[in-house]
Amino acid sequence: MIERLAEKGIRPPTLQKCRDHLVSALGQAVKERTWGIDHNVAAAVDTPADPDAPSVDDWYTLTAAQADALLAQLAGDEYESLYEVCLRLGLRQSEALGLTWTDVDLEKGAISIRQSLAGIRATDIEKAVRNGVMKLGRGQKASDLGRLVALEPKTKHSKASLPLTTTGVRLLRSHYRQELEKMVKAGAIWQGGDPREKRGYVWTTELGTPISATNFVRRHFHPLCLRAGIPTGPQPDGRRGFRFHDMRHSTASIMAARGERPEVIQRVMRHAKVSLAIDRYVKVYRDDVRDAVQRNDRQASAR
Numbered sequence: 001m002i003e004r005l006a007e008k009g010i011r012p013p014t015l016q017k018c019r020d021h022l023v024s025a026l027g028q029a030v031k032e033r034t035w036g037i038d039h040n041v042a043a044a045v046d047t048p049a050d051p052d053a054p055s056v057d058d059w060y061t062l063t064a065a066q067a068d069a070l071l072a073q074l075a076g077d078e079y080e081s082l083y084e085v086c087l088r089l090g091l092r093q094s095e096a097l098g099l100t101w102t103d104v105d106l107e108k109g110a111i112s113i114r115q116s117l118a119g120i121r122a123t124d125i126e127k128a129v130r131n132g133v134m135k136l137g138r139g140q141k142a143s144d145l146g147r148l149v150a151l152e153p154k155t156k157h158s159k160a161s162l163p164l165t166t167t168g169v170r171l172l173r174s175h176y177r178q179e180l181e182k183m184v185k186a187g188a189i190w191q192g193g194d195p196r197e198k199r200g201y202v203w204t205t206e207l208g209t210p211i212s213a214t215n216f217v218r219r220h221f222h223p224l225c226l227r228a229g230i231p232t233g234p235q236p237d238g239r240r241g242f243r244f245h246d247m248r249h250s251t252a253s254i255m256a257a258r259g260e261r262p263e264v265i266q267r268v269m270r271h272a273k274v275s276l277a278i279d280r281y282v283k284v285y286r287d288d289v290r291d292a293v294q295r296n297d298r299q300a301s302a303r
Helices: 003-006 012-032 062-074 078-088 093-097 123-131 166-189 213-228 246-257 262-269 273-283 286-302
Strands: 110-114 116-120 146-150 160-163
Touching: 012 062, 012 116, 012 146, 062 078, 062 213, 062 246, 078 093, 078 166, 078 246, 093 213, 116 213, 246 262, 246 273, 262 273
Parallel strands: none
Antiparallel strands: 110 160, 116 146
């Protein structure tokens, strides 16, 4: 399947995403013994390297001041707590949207990342069936299976417990009350779990259902960036705009700029190796480079 897509001109980043989604979906299917699948054939498939892959310096990464300004735009917003958690802890969007109240301990001030939320489209399932990667049960249609599903995190190191900021705890307590009010207002049409019983997703739609990442970016993230004056999408001068995932890059870069030890950044980013966490996520800000050079100049002059 990957080879055929590559032959059609599909670029390596898209191929990697297709492969990752298939591995996650099929892994969950094997675990639950659904769709008649007993092994994950996609796990053994490699994707071609991308010669044009951007470096960490190509991404739009926020400074600490910009991150604070972005959060200030969210004061009182329904999703203020989500952005606080993502910007301070570097969560992937799928991990944040996959958080349930079982994963949140407000007394201890911590969250546990146990799953991610992914959207599997009916068209993706149809392609997998056509290429022999999976098969449908008797009477099943691909359109019946396209939905949001909870999957295992990206890697085994992605599973972890992380401490919340003091602000994060305060905002999540407020959000918890908002979810209860939303549930009561929805009444009989509420489709989510009861937060009082540690059930249901932390951030939900008006009916308590999980949030689609694509819809969230279009309806909330992009308008937020517009209000904050942060560009999104490709820019006229060729530079890259800010993506939701760039909040994760920002977390690591801000921690590094503040002098946090590499091994601490690795723990927060939840990568297997320190070098991987630093190389992939930490951007060195131009001001830091200039200041370092100037300090070197003064030190040299003092000798």
